[in-house]
Amino acid sequence: MKAILVSSCLAALIASPIGRTQTVSAPAPSARPGLPALYILGDSTAAESPQAPTVQGWAVPFADYFDAAKIRVVNAARGGRSSRTFITQGLLAAVVADLKPGDLVLLQFGHNDVFPLNDNRVARGTLHGIGDETEEIDNQLTGQHEVVHTYGWYMRKMVSDIRATGATPIVLTLTIRDRWNQNGTIERLPDPNLDLSNSNRFGEPAIYSLWAVQVAKQMDVPVIDVHNLIADRYDREGPDVVSTYFHSAGDPTHRNATGAAVDAELTLAGLKALCGAALENYLSAKGKVVLAADAKYIIRAMGSHN
Numbered sequence: 032m033k034a035i036l037v038s039s040c041l042a043a044l045i046a047s048p049i050g051r052t053q054t055v056s057a058p059a060p061s062a063r064p065g066l067p068a069l070y071i072l073g074d075s076t077a078a079e080s081p082q083a084p085t086v087q088g089w090a091v092p093f094a095d096y097f098d099a100a101k102i103r104v105v106n107a108a109r110g111g112r113s114s115r116t117f118i119t120q121g122l123l124a125a126v127v128a129d130l131k132p133g134d135l136v137l138l139q140f141g142h143n144d145v146f147p148l149n150d151n152r153v154a155r156g157t158l159h160g161i162g163d164e165t166e167e168i169d170n171q172l173t174g175q176h177e178v179v180h181t182y183g184w185y186m187r188k189m190v191s192d193i194r195a196t197g198a199t200p201i202v203l204t205l206t207i208r209d210r211w212n213q214n215g216t217i218e219r220l221p222d223p224n225l226d227l228s229n230s231n232r233f234g235e236p237a238i239y240s241l242w243a244v245q246v247a248k249q250m251d252v253p254v255i256d257v258h259n260l261i262a263d264r265y266d267r268e269g270p271d272v273v274s275t276y277f278h279s280a281g282d283p284t285h286r287n288a289t290g291a292a293v294d295a296e297l298t299l300a301g302l303k304a305l306c307g308a309a310l311e312n313y314l315s316a317k318g319k320v321v322l323a324a325d326a327k328y329i330i331r332a333m334g335s336h337n
Contacts, residue, residue, distance in 0.1 A: 033313035048203070058180040064214070066326045067313075069213025070126060070198075072117065072189070073139040075285060076206045076294075086087040086278045087248075089206070089294035096299045096318030097126060102327050105129075113143035113155040114185035115188035119177070123189060138189055139203035139257075141239025147232055157182040158228045173280060182239060186246040188236050201305070202247040204240035204258035206294055207265060208285040209273060217265040217273070243332060253328035305331075 077090040094104040107126050109117065110184040117123055117140065130136070146156040154172040158164050161183025170177045186202075193200045197309050210218040221235035247254045265273045276290025277283065286294060303310055305322035311319055 054325055066103050067071045067101075068105055068129075068131075068134045068160050070105045070130070070134065070136045071099070071108050071127060071139075072123070072136060073108035073203075074112050074142050076142055077106070077107075077108035077139060078110045079108075080110060080285075082278075086286040087284070087288045088289045088292040089298060091295075092288070092292045093298060095294040096295070097316055098313055098315050098318075103182065107116075108139075111143060111155070112140075113146065113154070113157055114140040114182055114189070115144070115157045115179065118185055118188060123192060125193045127192050127196055130196040130198040133241060134198040135197075136193050136200045137203055137255075138186065138193075138200055138203065139243075139297055140186065141182065141205045141243065142236045144235055144239060145232065145234050148179055148209050156232060157185060161186075161245050182242055183249075184245045186243065187250060189248045190246075190287045200250075200252050201302075202241050202252050203298065203301075204254065204256045205236055206286075207258060207261045208236070209270075209277045211270050213267075217262050219262050247330065247332075251332040253305055254289045255298065255305055255332065256328045257294070257301055260297045260324055260328050262291070262302055264297065290323065294323055297324070301328055304329050 034309050039301055071090040071093070073088075073090070075086070075088060077088040079091050080086040080088060087108075088108060088110075092107040094106065098247055105126075107122065109122055113121065118302070126136070143153075143155050143171050144157040147155050148156045148158070149168045149171055150165065151171040156179075158179060158181040160168060160181050162181050163184060165190050166183055168177045168179055169175075186211075190200045202261065208218055212218060219237060220241070221233075221238045225233060225235055225238065227238075237258075240256075244254055244256070247250075272278070276286055276293055277284040299321050300317060301324045303321065304326055
């Protein structure tokens with residue numbers, strides 16, 4: 032494939048005819064294949080939740096920012112999925128089967144990659160890092176033999192499979208947890224002395240934001256750094272306000288409807304910063320009034336891919 036400089040996601044949208052918006056919990060074949068679409072792939076921090084409005088993912092209110100006469104929004108995020116299980120359970124394949132040239136796909140994974148590699152409850156973890164290491168297991172949950180890869184390997188596969196359809200992937204860093212440092216700032220990154228041995232599982236999803244950026248740079252994919260977008264807002268507002276965004280005091284990960292709306296607005300602000308003014312044509316009146324984020328939250332693809 033000829034080298035392409037990906038400087039704006041708008042090229043993908045403009046290439047497709049105007050369509051209509053549809054928000055669904057899982058992708059379904061489009062009745063009109065020419066419609067432009069925006070897909071969100073991720074976990075419960077983005078997904079529609081059966082516990083709503085007590086628990087809600089940001090991709091649910093995100094759809095309200097788009098014009099229902101011009102673009103189809105597909106929330107394909109699923110609760111409890113890691114980058115690994117989104118692929119092994121066939122969810123990526125279902126999305127890829129529905130993609131067409133010109134579609135945009137937002138990718139946000141990592142919160143569930145911290146779980147065990149192999150047990151009889153979830154077996155959803157990935158090997159640490161972005162390398163090509165593997166570990167063979169007899170999966171206690173599925174009863175199947177499986178080769179488990181690193182987080183980076185699964186993310187690269189998603190990018191490659193999406194690109195093969197002519198759609199454009201965009202990587203998002205992770206949402207922030209309601210955990211605060213002693214100096215009064217929100218948690219951003221894990222302990223720098225964190226042991227990253229593949230045999231030592233840990234509950235530090237913040238490091239996956241770093242790995243997501245590294246994968247995106249490898250694959251020449253633009254990044255919207257929602258991790259720091261959210262963290263900067265939380266630092267300004269403080270723990271008393273931020274605590275009202277979450278499901279419960281004992282759950283520092285999942286938002287309620289209010290918190291989901293905050294994350295959705297910040298994600299749109301980031302998308303505006305990446306795509307530029309032409310995105311306005313695809314937005315609802317609610318979406319048009321959201322200001323673009325500062326350019327520092329955007330990491331643009333600067334090379335080429337083959």
